[in-house]
Amino acid sequence: MTRLVAGAALAALLTLAPAARAALTPEKAMSGWPEAAKSAARITIAKYGAPVEAGPDALVWRDNGPWKRTVVYRRAWPHYEDREDKDYLENTISYRVPEDKLAALARFDSKVDADPRYAELSARSESEAVNFLILNLADEIVAGKRNFNDARRFCARTARLAEAGKSSPYLERLLFAPLR
Numbered sequence: 001m002t003r004l005v006a007g008a009a010l011a012a013l014l015t016l017a018p019a020a021r022a023a024l025t026p027e028k029a030m031s032g033w034p035e036a037a038k039s040a041a042r043i044t045i046a047k048y049g050a051p052v053e054a055g056p057d058a059l060v061w062r063d064n065g066p067w068k069r070t071v072v073y074r075r076a077w078p079h080y081e082d083r084e085d086k087d088y089l090e091n092t093i094s095y096r097v098p099e100d101k102l103a104a105l106a107r108f109d110s111k112v113d114a115d116p117r118y119a120e121l122s123a124r125s126e127s128e129a130v131n132f133l134i135l136n137l138a139d140e141i142v143a144g145k146r147n148f149n150d151a152r153r154f155c156a157r158t159a160r161l162a163e164a165g166k167s168s169p170y171l172e173r174l175l176f177a178p179l180r
Contacts, residue, residue, distance in 0.1 A: 024054045024055060024056075025054065026041065026045060026050060026051055026054050026059055028054075029054040029055055029056060029059060030059075030074075032056075032074075033074045034074075034076075036076070036086050036088060036126070037072065037073065037074055037075075037076070037088040040072050040088040040089045040126070040127075041059050041072040041088075043127075043128075044059070044061065044070060044072055044089065044128075045059075047065075047128075048061050048064040048065060048070065049061075049064075051072075056074065057073065057074045057075070058071050058072065058073050058074065059071070059072045066093065066173070066174050066178065067091050067092060067093060068092050068093050068094050068120065068178075069090075069091075069092040070089070070090070070091050070092070071089075071090045071092075072088055072089055072090075073088050073089075073090065074088075075088075076088055077111070077124045086126045087111060087124045087125045087126055088126065089124065089125060089126065089127065089128065089131065090122055090123070090124040090131075091122065091123055091124075091128060091131040091132075091135070092120050092121070092122040093120070093121055093122075093135065093174070093178035093179075094119055094120060094178050094179035095114075095119060095120065095121035095139075095178050095179055096116070096119045096179065097114040097116060097121060097138075097142055098142065099116065101114075101141065101142045102114055102116070104141050104147070104148045105138055105141060105142070105148070107148045108137065108138065108141055108148040108151050108152055108155075109134055109137075109138075109151075109152065109155065111123055111124050111125050111130075111134055112134050112135070112138050114138075119179060121135060121138060121178075123135050123138070129162065129171040129172070130159065130171070132170065132171055132172060132173060132174060133155060133158055133159070133168075133170045133171050134155065135174060136170045136174060136175045136176070137151040137154060137155055137170070138151075139174075139175070139176045143176075158170055158171065
């Protein structure tokens with residue numbers, strides 16, 4: 001379900017004629033967005049510049065920093081849990097996940113999405129730092145350095161420490177080389 005929500009927003013953006021996408025400024029595209037989505041978009045614009053595509057449901061950057069693609073969505077990724085949905089930012093890298101590791105990644109965190117058809121690995125959360133953390137741990141699961149339970153515990157502990165002002169390389173950058 002969550003992949004369909006994200007895919008539908010990106011597909012809607014891509015169905016706009018190129019001239020319509022080019023004419024829509026990020027600020028116009030974000031009118032009517034929730035404040036948290038606007039904040040994620042503004043932080044991304046400040047770091048990476050204007051998006052290459054802008055639509056009413058998403059802003060898209062390509063080949064920005066370590067990312068193959070970055071998307072800020074108008075709608076948060078639904079959790080279906082007792083927490084506020086605030087996952088507006090998706091970062092994608094080129095990465096091949098072996099078929100036998102897909103289930104472990106799915107059990108690790110619903111915020112991670114592996115797409116074997118396009119050799120992509122994505123994380124969707126409230127911030128780039130959390131996406132770095134999720135993708136670094138996903139790589140460790142694929143490499144056999146951690147199982148999904150250990151990765152889940154490490155992720156929760158690192159997120160708590162970050163909220164307390166502590167830093168971690170897991171939150172600052174990719175600790176592995178994605179495909180290019």
